[in-house]
Amino acid sequence: MNKLGISLAGAALSGVVALSSATPALAGPAGADRTAPKASTVSANPQATAAVSRAQKLKRLNQLTEKYGMPLWENTRVKWQDGHDKYRFDWSTDGCSGVTDNPGGFHFWESCARHDFGYRNYKKMHEFSRAHKKRVDDSFHYDMQSVCKRQWGPYSQAQRKGCLKVAKKYYDAVRALGHL
Template sequence: MQREIGEGKQVNTMRTSFGGVVLAGVLALGTAAPALAEAPAKTAVTTGPSAVARQISAADVAGPAVGGAYRLAKLKSLTSKGQASRDAWFKYLGLYRSGSNYFRFNWSTNGCNSSPEKLPGGYDFTYSCHRHDFGYRNYKTIVGKAAWRRDHKKRIDDVFLQDMRQACQYKPWADPLTPAMRKKMKAACLKSADKYYAAVRVLG
């Protein structure tokens, strides 16, 4: 999420309203999203919660200057709903972390700002917030704030909600929680996802 989520009384109110379960404490993430591999060209990269593994071709790493229309098309493909878009985003994040930024995208993030990325039960919104920042920051730079807000903001926010809800499906193989407690933690995670989404719709 953008800096605005952490600013103002609305966000403070949102954070304090998460309630006992969500903000009671952050449990250690036992099986957190795997780290994105730092890999050179033509080596397999495993990225993100979906463990997307594929060969990186030379075309992913080097090539001619990217035209504006092509760059925008790629940006949209990385900020759309669906697993294919999410997997592609993790792929290019992996490339960026290995030293390649073919499309000259801004990959910076402030996480979920002042709201917690990690929630009780092992749920983790870190990548959801990173992808949301990615969409906001690149569209604002490339098309300007007015066009971003008019044409792209709602889609990026909806993808943010999708990613958080997917994160709330997390369940470890050897779950230390009872089924009843896991159900309670998952419901709290989904409630937090809705609150984060409501915040960016108003403040983003």
């Protein structure tokens, strides 16, 4: 996002988080990785870096940004961290772009990182269309909703409802402020 977009998104979401009646979530698992990856994107294995066609890379990007693609994205990210990424994707992320990755204790970092992944890679391939933006944004919303359902399970309807409300506000912000 550009600086104006980040500032607007930050301001909009800061108010949402501050006004949210949701109670803080339980801490994530001990030792959970909350930082952006630092590994090289070039594999030491020469066969793993064999040329990939543009069509193959776009197909893989589509798979990694599908609504139900978070497990595949997570597995592929781990492989990248280990130095294996024959597609040479851009894995950089700033988390939730100027707003908290953990609003009200809800753990949205991975959702935001996958959203960044989709935007950055479609843009680098000059394939960032309205349809791809909507697809990535919708996957982002689905990912956050999944966090809310997993994190709270059947234990607290109020906490889950608060989490889903914050997820919707984050989604609305990227729909309105995300750039083509």
